[in-house]
Amino acid sequence: MSCFRLENVSYRYSRSPVLTGIDLALEPGEILGLFGHNGAGKTTSIKLILGLMTPQQGTVSVLGGTAGAPEVSQHIGYLPENVMFYPQLTGSEILNHFARLKGASLEQVPRLMEQVGLADALHSRVKTYSKGMRQRLGLAQALLGKPKLLMLDEPTVGLDPVATADLYRLLRTLRDAGTGIVLCSHVLPGVEPYIDRAAILTGGTLKAAGNLTALRRQANMPVVLSVIP
Numbered sequence: 651m652s653c654f655r656l657e658n659v660s661y662r663y664s665r666s667p668v669l670t671g672i673d674l675a676l677e678p679g680e681i682l683g684l685f686g687h688n689g690a691g692k693t694t695s696i697k698l699i700l701g702l703m704t705p706q707q708g709t710v711s712v713l714g715g716t717a718g719a720p721e722v723s724q725h726i727g728y729l730p731e732n733v734m735f736y737p738q739l740t741g742s743e744i745l746n747h748f749a750r751l752k753g754a755s756l757e758q759v760p761r762l763m764e765q766v767g768l769a770d771a772l773h774s775r776v777k778t779y780s781k782g783m784r785q786r787l788g789l790a791q792a793l794l795g796k797p798k799l800l801m802l803d804e805p806t807v808g809l810d811p812v813a814t815a816d817l818y819r820l821l822r823t824l825r826d827a828g829t830g831i832v833l834c835s836h837v838l839p840g841v842e843p844y845i846d847r848a849a850i851l852t853g854g855t856l857k858a859a860g861n862l863t864a865l866r867r868q869a870n871m872p873v874v875l876s877v878i879p
Protein backbone atom coordinates (compact mmCIF):
# COMPACT_ATOMS: atom_id res chain seq x y z
CA MET A 651 0.00 0.00 0.00
CA SER A 652 1.45 3.34 -1.08
CA CYS A 653 1.73 6.18 1.45
CA PHE A 654 0.13 8.37 -1.20
CA ARG A 655 -0.57 8.31 -4.90
CA LEU A 656 -1.44 11.32 -7.04
CA GLU A 657 -2.78 10.40 -10.47
CA ASN A 658 -3.13 13.05 -13.17
CA VAL A 659 -3.86 15.65 -10.49
CA SER A 660 -4.62 19.25 -11.46
CA TYR A 661 -5.54 22.05 -9.11
CA ARG A 662 -6.34 25.77 -9.41
CA TYR A 663 -7.25 28.18 -6.64
CA SER A 664 -9.02 30.59 -8.94
CA ARG A 665 -8.46 30.78 -12.67
CA SER A 666 -4.79 30.05 -13.16
CA PRO A 667 -3.69 26.45 -12.71
CA VAL A 668 -1.29 25.78 -9.82
CA LEU A 669 -0.75 22.06 -10.47
CA THR A 670 -1.23 20.33 -13.83
CA GLY A 671 -1.34 16.59 -14.49
CA ILE A 672 0.76 15.49 -11.53
CA ASP A 673 1.58 11.78 -11.18
CA LEU A 674 3.55 11.05 -8.03
CA ALA A 675 3.64 8.32 -5.41
CA LEU A 676 5.49 7.58 -2.18
CA GLU A 677 6.08 4.09 -0.84
CA PRO A 678 6.62 3.12 2.83
CA GLY A 679 10.24 3.29 3.96
CA GLU A 680 11.18 5.98 1.46
CA ILE A 681 12.27 9.62 1.76
CA LEU A 682 11.08 11.77 -1.13
CA GLY A 683 12.52 15.26 -1.63
CA LEU A 684 9.88 17.55 -3.14
CA PHE A 685 11.73 20.48 -4.69
CA GLY A 686 10.74 23.69 -6.43
CA HIS A 687 11.12 27.44 -6.15
CA ASN A 688 8.65 29.71 -4.32
CA GLY A 689 5.17 29.21 -5.70
CA ALA A 690 6.01 26.00 -7.58
CA GLY A 691 3.13 24.14 -5.91
CA LYS A 692 4.82 22.14 -3.13
CA THR A 693 2.49 23.26 -0.33
CA THR A 694 -0.54 22.85 -2.58
CA SER A 695 0.52 19.24 -3.25
CA ILE A 696 0.85 18.65 0.50
CA LYS A 697 -2.60 20.17 1.15
CA LEU A 698 -4.14 17.84 -1.43
CA ILE A 699 -2.51 14.84 0.26
CA LEU A 700 -3.77 16.09 3.63
CA GLY A 701 -7.24 16.27 2.09
CA LEU A 702 -7.61 19.98 2.88
CA MET A 703 -8.66 20.53 -0.73
CA THR A 704 -9.96 18.34 -3.54
CA PRO A 705 -8.38 18.46 -7.00
CA GLN A 706 -10.53 19.61 -9.92
CA GLN A 707 -8.98 16.75 -11.92
CA GLY A 708 -7.35 13.43 -11.03
CA THR A 709 -7.30 11.28 -7.92
CA VAL A 710 -5.46 11.41 -4.61
CA SER A 711 -5.29 8.22 -2.54
CA VAL A 712 -3.53 8.20 0.82
CA LEU A 713 -2.57 5.08 2.82
CA GLY A 714 -5.04 3.09 0.76
CA GLY A 715 -7.93 5.42 1.59
CA THR A 716 -9.37 8.82 0.82
CA ALA A 717 -7.34 11.96 1.54
CA GLY A 718 -8.89 13.79 4.50
CA ALA A 719 -10.79 10.80 5.91
CA PRO A 720 -10.32 10.66 9.73
CA GLU A 721 -9.03 7.06 9.64
CA VAL A 722 -6.37 8.21 7.15
CA SER A 723 -5.51 11.57 8.74
CA GLN A 724 -4.69 9.99 12.10
CA HIS A 725 -1.72 8.25 10.44
CA ILE A 726 -0.27 11.42 8.93
CA GLY A 727 2.23 13.74 10.60
CA TYR A 728 2.69 17.21 9.16
CA LEU A 729 5.17 19.96 9.98
CA PRO A 730 4.17 23.19 8.18
CA GLU A 731 6.75 25.72 7.05
CA ASN A 732 5.80 28.36 9.61
CA VAL A 733 5.01 26.51 12.77
CA MET A 734 3.17 28.51 15.45
CA PHE A 735 2.17 27.59 18.99
CA TYR A 736 0.50 29.40 21.88
CA PRO A 737 3.49 31.07 23.57
CA GLN A 738 2.00 30.88 27.07
CA LEU A 739 1.77 27.06 27.03
CA THR A 740 4.63 24.70 27.81
CA GLY A 741 5.99 22.23 25.28
CA SER A 742 4.41 19.41 27.26
CA GLU A 743 0.99 21.12 27.36
CA ILE A 744 1.09 21.72 23.61
CA LEU A 745 2.00 18.15 22.75
CA ASN A 746 -0.61 16.80 25.17
CA HIS A 747 -3.21 18.98 23.45
CA PHE A 748 -2.26 17.72 19.98
CA ALA A 749 -2.07 14.13 21.24
CA ARG A 750 -5.67 14.41 22.48
CA LEU A 751 -6.80 15.89 19.16
CA LYS A 752 -5.10 13.05 17.33
CA GLY A 753 -6.38 10.36 19.69
CA ALA A 754 -2.76 9.48 20.51
CA SER A 755 -1.44 8.43 23.91
CA LEU A 756 -0.09 11.19 26.18
CA GLU A 757 2.56 8.82 27.53
CA GLN A 758 4.69 9.26 24.42
CA VAL A 759 5.11 13.03 24.97
CA PRO A 760 8.24 12.98 27.20
CA ARG A 761 9.90 10.42 24.89
CA LEU A 762 9.16 12.49 21.80
CA MET A 763 10.50 15.64 23.46
CA GLU A 764 13.68 13.73 24.25
CA GLN A 765 13.88 12.38 20.70
CA VAL A 766 13.90 15.92 19.29
CA GLY A 767 16.35 17.21 21.90
CA LEU A 768 13.86 19.15 24.03
CA ALA A 769 13.81 17.01 27.18
CA ASP A 770 15.07 19.91 29.31
CA ALA A 771 12.40 22.25 27.92
CA LEU A 772 9.45 19.94 28.52
CA HIS A 773 7.91 22.24 31.15
CA SER A 774 9.16 25.59 29.82
CA ARG A 775 6.75 27.99 28.15
CA VAL A 776 7.10 28.15 24.38
CA LYS A 777 7.68 31.92 24.56
CA THR A 778 11.10 31.06 26.03
CA TYR A 779 11.96 28.71 23.13
CA SER A 780 14.37 29.74 20.37
CA LYS A 781 13.23 29.48 16.73
CA GLY A 782 15.05 26.16 16.37
CA MET A 783 13.44 24.83 19.54
CA ARG A 784 9.98 25.75 18.18
CA GLN A 785 10.84 23.96 14.97
CA ARG A 786 11.81 20.85 16.93
CA LEU A 787 8.59 21.08 18.93
CA GLY A 788 6.78 21.17 15.59
CA LEU A 789 8.59 18.01 14.59
CA ALA A 790 7.61 16.31 17.87
CA GLN A 791 4.00 17.32 17.18
CA ALA A 792 4.23 15.77 13.70
CA LEU A 793 5.60 12.53 15.20
CA LEU A 794 2.71 12.06 17.63
CA GLY A 795 0.95 8.75 17.12
CA LYS A 796 3.77 7.18 15.04
CA PRO A 797 2.63 8.43 11.62
CA LYS A 798 2.93 6.14 8.60
CA LEU A 799 3.28 9.20 6.40
CA LEU A 800 5.33 12.19 7.56
CA MET A 801 5.35 15.43 5.57
CA LEU A 802 7.82 18.16 6.46
CA ASP A 803 7.88 21.60 4.85
CA GLU A 804 11.42 23.09 5.06
CA PRO A 805 12.08 21.28 8.36
CA THR A 806 15.64 22.51 8.85
CA VAL A 807 14.89 26.25 8.62
CA GLY A 808 16.10 27.79 11.88
CA LEU A 809 18.11 24.73 12.91
CA ASP A 810 21.88 24.90 13.47
CA PRO A 811 24.10 22.28 11.74
CA VAL A 812 24.14 19.94 14.74
CA ALA A 813 20.35 20.03 15.12
CA THR A 814 19.99 19.58 11.34
CA ALA A 815 22.20 16.48 11.40
CA ASP A 816 20.19 15.16 14.37
CA LEU A 817 16.95 15.70 12.48
CA TYR A 818 18.14 13.83 9.41
CA ARG A 819 19.43 10.98 11.58
CA LEU A 820 16.00 10.74 13.17
CA LEU A 821 14.29 10.79 9.77
CA ARG A 822 16.50 7.95 8.57
CA THR A 823 15.62 5.89 11.63
CA LEU A 824 11.92 6.50 10.97
CA ARG A 825 12.37 5.69 7.28
CA ASP A 826 14.15 2.45 8.14
CA ALA A 827 11.21 1.54 10.40
CA GLY A 828 8.87 1.91 7.40
CA THR A 829 7.62 5.50 7.58
CA GLY A 830 7.15 7.26 4.24
CA ILE A 831 8.61 10.78 4.42
CA VAL A 832 8.21 13.84 2.20
CA LEU A 833 10.73 16.65 2.61
CA CYS A 834 9.82 19.92 0.85
CA SER A 835 12.68 22.25 0.05
CA HIS A 836 13.78 25.08 -2.23
CA VAL A 837 17.37 23.89 -2.25
CA LEU A 838 19.23 20.67 -2.84
CA PRO A 839 22.50 20.99 -0.89
CA GLY A 840 22.21 19.59 2.59
CA VAL A 841 19.09 17.59 1.74
CA GLU A 842 20.49 15.49 -1.09
CA PRO A 843 22.41 12.90 0.98
CA TYR A 844 19.27 12.04 2.91
CA ILE A 845 16.66 11.49 0.22
CA ASP A 846 15.94 8.33 -1.73
CA ARG A 847 14.12 10.07 -4.58
CA ALA A 848 13.59 13.61 -5.79
CA ALA A 849 10.53 15.16 -7.41
CA ILE A 850 11.00 18.54 -9.07
CA LEU A 851 8.07 20.89 -9.57
CA THR A 852 8.35 23.84 -11.93
CA GLY A 853 5.38 26.07 -12.65
CA GLY A 854 2.95 23.46 -11.36
CA THR A 855 4.17 20.56 -13.48
CA LEU A 856 6.38 17.69 -12.42
CA LYS A 857 9.57 18.06 -14.45
CA ALA A 858 11.31 15.00 -13.07
CA ALA A 859 10.99 12.34 -10.40
CA GLY A 860 13.43 9.61 -9.49
CA ASN A 861 16.81 8.80 -8.07
CA LEU A 862 19.00 11.92 -8.30
CA THR A 863 22.07 10.11 -9.60
CA ALA A 864 20.00 8.64 -12.43
CA LEU A 865 18.27 11.98 -13.09
CA ARG A 866 21.62 13.73 -13.47
CA ARG A 867 22.53 11.37 -16.31
CA GLN A 868 19.51 12.50 -18.35
CA ALA A 869 20.29 15.04 -21.03
CA ASN A 870 17.89 17.84 -20.06
CA MET A 871 18.44 17.53 -16.32
CA PRO A 872 20.98 20.32 -15.72
CA VAL A 873 18.23 22.80 -16.74
CA VAL A 874 15.60 21.15 -14.55
CA LEU A 875 17.94 20.75 -11.59
CA SER A 876 19.00 24.40 -11.85
CA VAL A 877 15.68 25.38 -10.18
CA ILE A 878 16.99 23.80 -7.00
CA PRO A 879 20.38 25.49 -6.55
Ligand code: ATP
Nearest residue numbers: 663664668686687688689690691692693694695836
Ligand atom coordinates in the same frame (compact mmCIF):
# COMPACT_ATOMS: atom_id res chain seq x y z
P1 ATP B 1 6.80 28.23 -1.24
O1 ATP B 1 8.08 27.50 -1.42
O2 ATP B 1 6.93 29.70 -1.40
O3 ATP B 1 6.05 27.84 0.02
P2 ATP B 1 5.16 26.43 -2.83
O4 ATP B 1 5.95 25.66 -3.84
O5 ATP B 1 4.80 25.73 -1.59
O6 ATP B 1 5.88 27.80 -2.50
P3 ATP B 1 2.34 26.93 -3.12
O7 ATP B 1 2.19 27.55 -1.78
O8 ATP B 1 1.76 25.59 -3.36
O9 ATP B 1 3.85 26.92 -3.60
O10 ATP B 1 1.69 27.97 -4.16
C1 ATP B 1 1.56 27.66 -5.55
C2 ATP B 1 0.84 28.82 -6.23
O11 ATP B 1 -0.49 28.89 -5.73
C3 ATP B 1 1.46 30.19 -5.99
O12 ATP B 1 1.36 30.93 -7.19
C4 ATP B 1 0.58 30.79 -4.93
O13 ATP B 1 0.54 32.20 -5.07
C5 ATP B 1 -0.78 30.19 -5.24
N1 ATP B 1 -1.59 30.04 -4.01
C6 ATP B 1 -1.24 29.36 -2.89
N2 ATP B 1 -2.23 29.41 -1.98
C7 ATP B 1 -3.24 30.12 -2.55
C8 ATP B 1 -4.55 30.50 -2.13
N3 ATP B 1 -5.02 30.13 -0.93
N4 ATP B 1 -5.30 31.23 -2.97
C9 ATP B 1 -4.84 31.59 -4.18
N5 ATP B 1 -3.64 31.25 -4.66
C10 ATP B 1 -2.84 30.54 -3.87
